Amino acid sequence: MTEPTDGRDGPSRRQYLLAGTAAVGGLLAGCASGGSGDPSNGTTEATDSGVTTGEGGETADGATTEGESTTTQEPYTATLAPAGEVSFDSVPESVFTVFSQYTDMAVALGHGDAVNAMYVPEMAGTTMNNYYEHLEGVSFDWEGLPDPLSDGLPKELLYDLDSDVHLADPAWASTQKNWTKSDVDEIRDSVGPWFGNFYSGTHADAPEGYGDAYQYYTLWEMFGHVAEVFQERERYEALNAVHEDLLSTVEGSLPPKEERPTAVRVTLSEDQFYTYHLNKPGYWLADTRPLGANDAFAEKDWGQLWGSVGFEAMAEADPDVILHLWGMTPNYDMAEVRQTLADHPVGGQLSAVQNDRVYAQGMRYQGPIMNLFQIEATAKQLYPEQFGEWPGYTSGEPYPDVPEGEWLFDRNAVAAAVRGETS
Template sequence: MFDETTGRDASTRREYVRGMAALAGGAALAGCAGDDSTPTPANSADGGGTEGTDAATGSSPTAGGPYTASMSPMGGVEFDAVPERVFTVFPGYADMAVALGHGHKVNAVYVPEMSGTTMNHYYHHLDGVSFDWEDLADPLSDGLPKELLFELDSDVHLADPAWASTQTGWNRSDVEEIGSQLAPWFGNFFSGTNAPAPEGYDDYEYYDLWELFGNVAEVFQEGARYEALAAVHADLVSTIQADLPPKEERPTAVRVTLAGDGESFWTYHLNKPGTWLADTRPLGANDAFAERDWGGLWGEVDYEAMLETDPDVILHLWGMTPNYSIADTIAELESHSAGSQLTAVQDGRVYPAGMRYQGPIMNLFQIEMGAKQLYPDLFGEWPDYEDGEHYPEIPEDEWLFDRTRVAAVVNGEF
């Protein structure tokens, strides 16, 4: 079983980051509001643009010398040039690098085969976009070894120093050593669920997924690419939300993973703050476990709890990754004395879901996936899916976002 216990804008983005540095208190909770809107791109129809960017490639020149990117908990981080060797832990940050045209620079990612295969299931539908994962290091194959970070000699670590300080064999001085001797940290893990940060990070700020992505875009000086993709996301969310039925008419749903013992489920909320919910929150389904307090990043329930809530739809997290067989999961539910009584099982509404560690491209596909699974009458039915296959082919007139546009942005052809 996959290890669920791994802890494991009218203004331009530059103006936004400056503002965040000044807002500390109230703005620190901006991600807690659960707002899935995307800042108005600065290169939108109002005639704005990203100062200093190359219109043909979406890249910013670096000849002007050092520049600064800012995000909690690091604060302002200075770079002499755009990074060439990029360390990531969770695939959401690798997906950000791909989206910004720098995916080829990634030198590590969590469980490369699982992360890379899943990412490529989505990229299959974007001409010219792919992620070469085969020779990448797994930063968590043996804890988080400092030796590996020294060996990789990266120019930036797209990982959260606060999170790193909690790993076995690490403390805050180890984090500072890596940051000073090798390369800066630039990541924010606890925005995943807006969970409390470790002791000593009292000013920790939370962001939504697209705010995180915008901050990472500053590292690569790719403001134009960020703004173009943010516009696709904003259009996708607004299109879906404009057609949603009243809350009382929406289906009840759960997001779960069947545990290895076959008798319990790892489970997550749908609509609470956090980047891990950036694909389900915009869809506004009624969370069957909304009142449950897991007391942590996730919880565990048994069949009795599932029967008590009896959701209309079951979204099986990790169901489109090579770590799970959604066909075997459905068969196991159907053959179980309690599972076979679940309405979602009887109605054939147990669906594969994506990954919680999502970046912007993954987020676009996973929002579309969920919309079709939850509201087939509104957004078109979710096609049949077979284990190991790419994200299913969907007729162009049923796309909820423009793949051609996304591919053009990633390839710098916009």
């Protein structure tokens, strides 16, 4: 693969990447599908153990926002375990991401156009834009960038991208195929620093060599640390204020625990449900935990990130509400999911199916903007009497229109913050 240039005497990095996608067409072909494999999205996914399952994905790039970003020419530092304190000479202009929580953070901070890679971007980027549709002046151009996990995690790709920062967990990277801690250190020293934290997603144990340096963060704590990287404290504080207000609205209106519905978070795949908890620690549950529904599988211990149950076990649990993870992504058609359940001799008898309470959920790889929308959606799906009826989601369409009087957070305030209008 040709070495990228700085654009002064050859193609720009963007032009280089676009050309590179043709050279690695097999890596970037449209493989994201809602089939088996990973219990959730049907695409290649790195797990806490570093094992990948399922199929591979697409390509991604930058956000367009209005307003100017705050930059500085003075050296500064940002801190996040396990990377620790990281020094920067200037605000990064090329940013490597894997999972979309960091891509969404870059967009939220006004630096989405710096992103040069992203996991299954056709799925994730489309889903992000389905939320951004409701934020004036905010969008994400995901086309033309490589999926760093479409063929493992090639070290050569990281050299080719020559990123100023890698918003990815060095501990997680050390578990990938053909990677060791020395490879991670090599990229840090030869290309650019790592700055990410994967295992806060589930509070799973960090891999060998990183345990002593590891720390768990909430999604919004991580977002604050990433804001340090981009020197965008004002944007972060404005968005965090919206989040705090949303949590206050939700938590202050929840019914007593005994009056809350039973619910499950699952993904239907053929004759089984891949299952997830609702209220456990970790930022993967940042959209369900605040709602405190009664988890129908709360007592299940799958010994890993997820479990799987058949229709009989689902019928035994018989939850009031089924939250279908990835249902608001292009990988699933919720009309087909509901029809499959209704046509099944056991599935058709489930209370959630009979009462039309099978709902589309978003992505667990959620950044701050995604999290705001996903908390709102889940609140309305679980508690329509308290938070207003969920208008329903149509596959292939943006996040549904919610009447302004029924917003649980202020879209205008979010869009203004992303555009840099924070004063």
